[in-house]
Amino acid sequence: MFGGLIATTAEEVANSLEYHLTGPDGTRGEVVLDDLYLSADGAIGSYRLIDDNQTVFAWAALYSLDGADIAGRMFSFAYGDGVPPWTPLLDEGTKIYDRYLTAWSQPDPETIAALHSPSAVVEDTLLGRTWSGGDAIVAGIDDEAHTTLEAGPRPNLMSFHLDGHSKFLAVVQTTGACPRLEARRWFSQNGLIVGDVRYQHVSSARRCKLDLNDGWWDDLDPPDLARGVSNLKISIDGDVVEVVISEWEQLDFVRWVSERYRLGLDSVHVEAVWFPPSLD
Numbered sequence: 001m002f003g004g005l006i007a008t009t010a011e012e013v014a015n016s017l018e019y020h021l022t023g024p025d026g027t028r029g030e031v032v033l034d035d036l037y038l039s040a041d042g043a044i045g046s047y048r049l050i051d052d053n054q055t056v057f058a059w060a061a062l063y064s065l066d067g068a069d070i071a072g073r074m075f076s077f078a079y080g081d082g083v084p085p086w087t088p089l090l091d092e093g094t095k096i097y098d099r100y101l102t103a104w105s106q107p108d109p110e111t112i113a114a115l116h117s118p119s120a121v122v123e124d125t126l127l128g129r130t131w132s133g134g135d136a137i138v139a140g141i142d143d144e145a146h147t148t149l150e151a152g153p154r155p156n157l158m159s160f161h162l163d164g165h166s167k168f169l170a171v172v173q174t175t176g177a178c179p180r181l182e183a184r185r186w187f188s189q190n191g192l193i194v195g196d197v198r199y200q201h202v203s204s205a206r207r208c209k210l211d212l213n214d215g216w217w218d219d220l221d222p223p224d225l226a227r228g229v230s231n232l233k234i235s236i237d238g239d240v241v242e243v244v245i246s247e248w249e250q251l252d253f254v255r256w257v258s259e260r261y262r263l264g265l266d267s268v269h270v271e272a273v274w275f276p277p278s279l280d
Helices: 010-020 087-105 109-113 134-144 202-207 249-264
Strands: 030-039 042-050 056-066 069-077 116-124 129-132 149-151 157-162 165-174 181-189 192-201 232-236 239-244 272-274
Touching: 030 181, 030 202, 042 192, 056 157, 069 157, 087 109, 087 149, 087 157, 087 165, 087 181, 109 134, 116 134, 129 134, 181 202, 192 202, 232 249, 239 249
Parallel strands: 116 192, 239 272
Antiparallel strands: 030 042, 030 192, 042 056, 056 069, 116 129, 149 165, 157 165, 165 181, 181 192, 232 239
């Protein structure tokens, strides 16, 4: 856990969950799951805890999985605002995160590879890719250099500190034909990334129709897909507008807001409307 505590019995786990599901005054809070990210043997959940005073606490849970069963989990509060006592550790993660996004803003494989140690390993298990060592990382990044990365929605950086080691969870936004979110779990040493495990954002993967490897998730019943749509083009007063959305209801919203604009403006031409997870 973020405080270095270990819960190994059913009672300890129950007490740990009770602690995280209540606010500072011990009253029950509302827990909202914002995003879910998957790897072949793990998952990351991004949550918000809203207490009775409407104070919002952001945190993430990192799950290790054995098949479809949870084998372990660690919690981290968001520390993006530098709240003590995590401020000194924030600096290390922020520097890596900022350097990473800068390198990816105009992708150059050599520059990006320099952020990793010579023996680093990058794994994207759902897409079936593993890059081990500097040359393989350069080659892998070169294959991805058609896209850029931006910071994901906040909180986009969290950390775990256990047994003297720091691990960071970074959320990034890819650009390209189908913008999507990804979470990346970094193991750092001396300011360099020695391990990078990628987690695919569930909604983004569905919307972008990623060709993922088979795994335990195939046996799970997803939410009602009838509510979700991919990129869709609709006609509004003769103009064709592309709507990149996840819910049918947002089509009505696009039409409504377009009509309101046109009541007071003579010529508004909208080519596309993007909803989360795209930052566009």
